[in-house]
Amino acid sequence: MPANLTPDYRNAEERYKSAETVPDKLAALDDMLATIPKHKGTEKMQADIKKRIAKLKQEAMKRPSVARQASLSHVEREGAGQIVMVGPPNSGKSSILKATSNALPEIADYHGTTRLPQPGMAIFENVQIQLVDIPPFAREFLQPWMLNLVRQADGVLVVIDASDDDLLTSIEEMLAILKETNIVLHHPLAEGAPEVFRPSVVAANKADRPDASSRIELAREILGPGLPIMPVSVLDQQSLTALEREVFYNVLGLIRIYTRVPGKKADLDEPFVVPRGASVVEAATRIHKELARNLKYAKVWGAKVFDGQMVPRDYIMQDGDVVEFHQ
C-alpha cells in the first residue's frame, strides 16, 4: 500500500461513502483530509478530496433554503409571493419545483420522497415566485406543520396526477382532509368564493400521458368550478410558463410595473410587483413612501393609455405599465 493510509482515514472514507446528506459528506471529507498521510504519494488524493469539498460547498450554496429551515411550520417568504404545493404522492410536485426553479429536490418514483418543506424560486419571466414543495397531502403523510404552511402561504398550487387511475380517490381524500381542517381552497376569480379562502389553482400534471384528458374531465367534475384545472406537463415548457403566469396574475393577484426617470429609458428588467387594482399612488407607496406623499401626477406608457399620458393619482395601474412619477 504505497499511500500508507491509516485506519482513521479509512474510517472517514467509509463514512463518506455511506453519507446521505451534504453536511455529513462534508464532515467526512474534512476528516479524510485531516487524517490522510501528507506525503508525495497522496498528493493526488489530497487534491481530489479538496475538489470534492469545493464542489459540495458550491452545491450547498445553490440550495440555501434547505439550510435555513428554522422551523418546519414557517418558510421564510421570498420573491413576489409564496405558493405551497399540495397534492397526492407522485403527482409531480418535486418535478414541477425542479422544472420551474433553481431548487434541487429529490425526485423518485416512490411515495413520499419529500419529508420537509422544500422551497425554490420559480422564475416567471422577470419575477420570482417562491414554490414550496411539501409531503403528499394524503392521510398517510399528513403532519400538522403542513396545514400551517398551507394557511400561511399567499396561495396554493394543487398538483394532481392525470396519469393515475386512482386520481379521483386521491382528490377525494385531499378534499376530505381540507374539509376536516377547515381549509377552503378557491380560485380568486371563480364564482361563489366564500369570505375566507386560500387563493388556489389546480395543475393536472403528466398531461403528456395517455388518457390524461379524460381523467382531467372527471377531476373537473369533483373539483367543481371553484377550483379550475390547468393541464400541465413538466415535459412541456409552455404549459409550465402558462401555469406560472396563472399563479402570478390570478392566484397571487399581482402585476408588474416599471418606473422611468424623465428623459431616461425604463429598466424593463427590474419590475416592481404591485397588487392588481393598485392605483398610481398605491404603487408609489410600495416603491417609496416619500414618493407617494409628494406625488402630484404621473405619466404612463402602457396598454390603456397613449404614450406618456398624464394620469391622476387614482389611475389604476395595468400590468406592464411604465410610470414616471411627478412631484
Ligand SMILES: Nc1nc2c(ncn2[C@@H]2O[C@H](COP(=O)(O)OP(=O)(O)O)[C@@H](O)[C@H]2O)c(=O)[nH]1
Ligand atoms: N410523464 C411524466 N412524468 C412525470 C411528470 N411529472 C413528474 N413525472 C414523474 O412522476 C414521478 C413522481 O414525480 P415527483 O416529482 O417525485 O412527484 P411528487 O411525489 O409529487 O413530488 C417521477 O418519476 C417523475 O419523473 C410529467 O409531467 N410527465
Ligand SMILES: [Mg+2]
Ligand atoms: Mg416529492
